[in-house]
Amino acid sequence: MPFNFTLPTEDLIKVALAVLCGGLLGIERQYKNKTAGFRTMILICLGSTMYTLVAQRTGVGVNINIVTGIGFIGAGVIFKDNISVNGLTTAAVIWVSAAIGMAIGTNNYLLAIISSLLTIFVLWLFHYLEDYMDKVHHNKQYSFVFADSEFDNVAFIEGIIKSHHLESFRVQVNKHDGNLLLMLKVTGHKKNIAKLDREFLAIARIKSF
Secondary structure (H helix, E strand, O other), rough: OOOOOOOOOOHHHHHHHHHHHHHHHHHHHHOOOOOHHHHHHHHHHHHHHHHHHHHHHHHHOOOOHHHHHHHHHHOOOOEEEEEOOEEEHHHHHHHHHHHHHHHHOOHHHHHHHHHHHHHHHHHHHHHHHHHHHHHEEEEEEEEEEEEEEEEHHHHHHHHHHOOOOOOEEEEEEEOOEEEEEEEEEEEOHHHHHHHHHHHHHHOOEEEOO
16 A cells, blocks of 8 residues: 655645634634633644545545544543533544544545644644633633622722723622622733732622632
8 A cells, every 4th residue: 555645735725724714713712711712723623624635535435433433532521610611622632633543544644744743733832822811811700799788899899800900790790698799700811810819808898709
């Protein structure tokens, strides 16, 4: 069986465009602190392109059993706790790995090598970009319980948040057992949010947060 170490320029353009388009979508998702962020979107777009290229270059359809089976494996590494979802990037890597394996199995060696290097590049370098974006545009949801039921507490807290150069959005305001309950979503630099936490700890009228 002959080795195939050639890759048409058109295929290289497709792979590069997959990384670019996935990255553009991922930047938007990462900026909004969504679960499927920068690297995940790139890997999904790259994997989809690879499956399509393998099918086109071999003249046969992608083995649906492999795609379906890998989907089940990927789902097994995704788990959710009370506040976050973890494992999406790992699931995307599993999916791309299967595409690379199919490329090797169909003699598309250069496609497999380039895609492997791109995957490592995305996982390693873009990890720092994700961390930077999370630092400068971090989201945190606060749930406050006040010692009384005065509605003035809402404006008081929102004023403190604004003084730290942060933005806030009211999620919920209600009353329970004579206490005012407030839920806010706060967005801004992670450093400023850390300062905000320390200030909240010193405020007597906040029963808990």
